[in-house]
Amino acid sequence: PVQESFAVPTDALSYNAQGWAKGYQSQKDEYDYWIDDVEGQIPVELSGTLFRNGPGLLDVNGEKIHHPFDGDGMISAIAFSDGRAHYRNRFVRTQAFVEEQAAGKILYRGVFGTQKPGGVLNNAFDLRKKNIANTQVIYWGGKLLALWEAAEPHRLDPYTLETLGLDYLDGVLDEGDAFAAHPRIDPSSKDGTPHLVNFSIKPGLSSTITIYELDINGKVVEQHAHSVPGFAFIHDFAITPNYCIFFQNPVSINPLPYVLGLRGAAECIEFHPEQSTKIIVIPRNNTVLPKGGKSGVQMLETKSGFVFHHANAFEQDGQIYIDSICYQSFPEVEPNSDFREVKFDAISPGQLWRFTVNLENETVERQQLENRCCEFPFVHPSHMGRPYRYVFMGAAHNNTGNAPLQAILKADLETEERQLWSAAPEGFVSEPVFVPRADASAEDDGWVLTVVYDSSRHRSDVVILDGRDLNQGAVARLHLKHHVPYGLHGSWAQE
Ligand code: 3ON
Ligand code: FE
Structure with missing residues (x-):
C-alpha cells in the first residue's frame, strides 16, 4: 500500500476552499509595467527572465471551460535587472x-x-484538436516557444510576447505533429555542449515515442522513433547522459464517448490499479552504453501508480535512479463536475518516490522519499540527469493529506532534512523555479522563484526565496497589480 492515511480532519484545513477557487478566475487583461510594490530587496545579481505558462482563461466570454488544462495559454514574463523587475x-x-x-x-x-x-x-464527430499552447514556455536556440504536448509549438517574440506563429523546428515537425511540453536540458551532452532533449507521443493501440535532441542553436541533431505496445499517456520524461526514461502508466482509453460528443478525450482514460506501470528505457545513442545497458529499448515493470512529473534521474553504480511524483491512481476527470469544487481529501496526493532500475538484472525497486503532498519538482539545472542532492517542490502546508499547493518544500535527499516556506492560509503557490547564483559552489546556492496567488487580495505575488534556507522567509515579495490564474510550468532565461 502506498499511503493509507491521507484524510485530514476538516478542522485542520490550512486553506479556505472558496479562497482557493478564486485563483481559477480568468485573467482577461494583458499588462506591461515595472513592478514598484516590492517588500524586501530584489537581489541585484538576479538578472534574467522568468517565463511562465498556464491557462489564462477559464471561460470564453462567460462560457465556462470544463477543466483548467483546457484553458488558453497565457505567458507571463518577469524580467529582472539591477534589482528591478x-x-x-x-x-x-x-x-x-x-x-x-x-x-x-x-x-x-x-x-x-x-x-x-x-x-x-x-x-x-468534431475530432479537431485545439492547440492551446498552455503548458510550458522555454527560450532555446534563439526562439521562445510555448508548448502543449499534443501539437506543434508556438513561437513568440521573447520581449513583446507577440505570437509569431507555429514553429516546425526548421522543417523537422510536420503539420499537426506533437512536441511534448517537458523538454529537459542536458547541461553537457556527449559532444560536451548543452542539448535540449524532448519527445513526442503518438498514441494508439501501440504508441510511438519519438525523441528529439536540439543543439544550442536549436538545430535538431538527433531524432529517433520507437514503438511501444499499448496506449501511452505520457506527460513528462527523465534523462540521464545515456538514456531517456518514460513511465507508461497503466491506463487505457475507450474513445467512443469522445467521438460521440459525450466526453473529452482525457475523460475516456481509465486507470487500471491491477496492472503494473511500465518503465521504458531508451538509449540516447546506440554507440557506447554503460555496463549492463543494452542497445535497444528496454521495458521494466513496477507496481501500479500514476506519474505526471519526474524530478530527476541519474546513473550510478550500474543502476538508474528515477525520482518521480507518484499518485495511487489517475485523478480521473468527472464529466459532470466543476473543477472549482474538487474534494481534495477524496483524491490521493502526489508523493515523491525513488525508483531504482537495474538494466542488467531487469529489476525495479521503489522507495517513498517524501510523504507530504507534492507536485512540480525542480532541481538545479547543472544536475539535470546527474546525481543531485536537493529537490524543490510545490507542497501542501500540512505534512499529511491531499490539499492545494501552498508551500515550497526543499528536500535534502542526502540528510533527509526538510525546509518549508508556506503561504498558507491565504496563499497558493505555483511551481518553484530554481536559479543558481553565479559562481556558486553549493547546489542550493541560488534563488527559488514562485508566483503565489494571494486569495485575501485576489492578486498574485512573485516571491523570491533563498535556496539555502527556505525557513528564513522570503527575500522579496513583488506585488503584482492583478492576479495570475494558477499556472503550469515555467523556465528561467539567463540575460
Ligand atoms: O489519445 C489522446 C492523445 C493525447 C495527446 C489522449 C489524450 C487526450 C490524453 C491526449 C492529450 C493529452 C494532453 C493534451 C495533456 C495535457 C496536459 C496538461 C495541459 C497538463 C498536465 C498537468 C499535470 C499536473 C500534475 C498539474 C498539476 C496542477 C496542480 C497541482 C494545480 O495547480
Ligand atoms: Fe507538466
Whole structure:
C-alpha cells in the first residue's frame, strides 16, 4: 500500500476552499509595467527572465471551460535587472484563441472535457484538436516557444510576447505533429555542449515515442522513433547522459464517448490499479552504453501508480535512479463536475518516490522519499540527469493529506532534512523555479522563484526565496497589480 492515511480532519484545513477557487478566475487583461510594490530587496545579481505558462482563461466570454488544462495559454514574463523587475503577460494567439475571442463563444472542444455549446449533437464527430499552447514556455536556440504536448509549438517574440506563429523546428515537425511540453536540458551532452532533449507521443493501440535532441542553436541533431505496445499517456520524461526514461502508466482509453460528443478525450482514460506501470528505457545513442545497458529499448515493470512529473534521474553504480511524483491512481476527470469544487481529501496526493532500475538484472525497486503532498519538482539545472542532492517542490502546508499547493518544500535527499516556506492560509503557490547564483559552489546556492496567488487580495505575488534556507522567509515579495490564474510550468532565461 502506498499511503493509507491521507484524510485530514476538516478542522485542520490550512486553506479556505472558496479562497482557493478564486485563483481559477480568468485573467482577461494583458499588462506591461515595472513592478514598484516590492517588500524586501530584489537581489541585484538576479538578472534574467522568468517565463511562465498556464491557462489564462477559464471561460470564453462567460462560457465556462470544463477543466483548467483546457484553458488558453497565457505567458507571463518577469524580467529582472539591477534589482528591478518588469511584468508582462500576453495570451498566445493560437488560431483557436483568435477565432473564439472574435466569436465570443467556445468553438472548439477541449481534451479535458470542454464542450461546445449546443449539446451532444453539436459536439459529436468534431475530432479537431485545439492547440492551446498552455503548458510550458522555454527560450532555446534563439526562439521562445510555448508548448502543449499534443501539437506543434508556438513561437513568440521573447520581449513583446507577440505570437509569431507555429514553429516546425526548421522543417523537422510536420503539420499537426506533437512536441511534448517537458523538454529537459542536458547541461553537457556527449559532444560536451548543452542539448535540449524532448519527445513526442503518438498514441494508439501501440504508441510511438519519438525523441528529439536540439543543439544550442536549436538545430535538431538527433531524432529517433520507437514503438511501444499499448496506449501511452505520457506527460513528462527523465534523462540521464545515456538514456531517456518514460513511465507508461497503466491506463487505457475507450474513445467512443469522445467521438460521440459525450466526453473529452482525457475523460475516456481509465486507470487500471491491477496492472503494473511500465518503465521504458531508451538509449540516447546506440554507440557506447554503460555496463549492463543494452542497445535497444528496454521495458521494466513496477507496481501500479500514476506519474505526471519526474524530478530527476541519474546513473550510478550500474543502476538508474528515477525520482518521480507518484499518485495511487489517475485523478480521473468527472464529466459532470466543476473543477472549482474538487474534494481534495477524496483524491490521493502526489508523493515523491525513488525508483531504482537495474538494466542488467531487469529489476525495479521503489522507495517513498517524501510523504507530504507534492507536485512540480525542480532541481538545479547543472544536475539535470546527474546525481543531485536537493529537490524543490510545490507542497501542501500540512505534512499529511491531499490539499492545494501552498508551500515550497526543499528536500535534502542526502540528510533527509526538510525546509518549508508556506503561504498558507491565504496563499497558493505555483511551481518553484530554481536559479543558481553565479559562481556558486553549493547546489542550493541560488534563488527559488514562485508566483503565489494571494486569495485575501485576489492578486498574485512573485516571491523570491533563498535556496539555502527556505525557513528564513522570503527575500522579496513583488506585488503584482492583478492576479495570475494558477499556472503550469515555467523556465528561467539567463540575460
Ligand atoms: O489519445 C489522446 C492523445 C493525447 C495527446 C489522449 C489524450 C487526450 C490524453 C491526449 C492529450 C493529452 C494532453 C493534451 C495533456 C495535457 C496536459 C496538461 C495541459 C497538463 C498536465 C498537468 C499535470 C499536473 C500534475 C498539474 C498539476 C496542477 C496542480 C497541482 C494545480 O495547480
Ligand atoms: Fe507538466
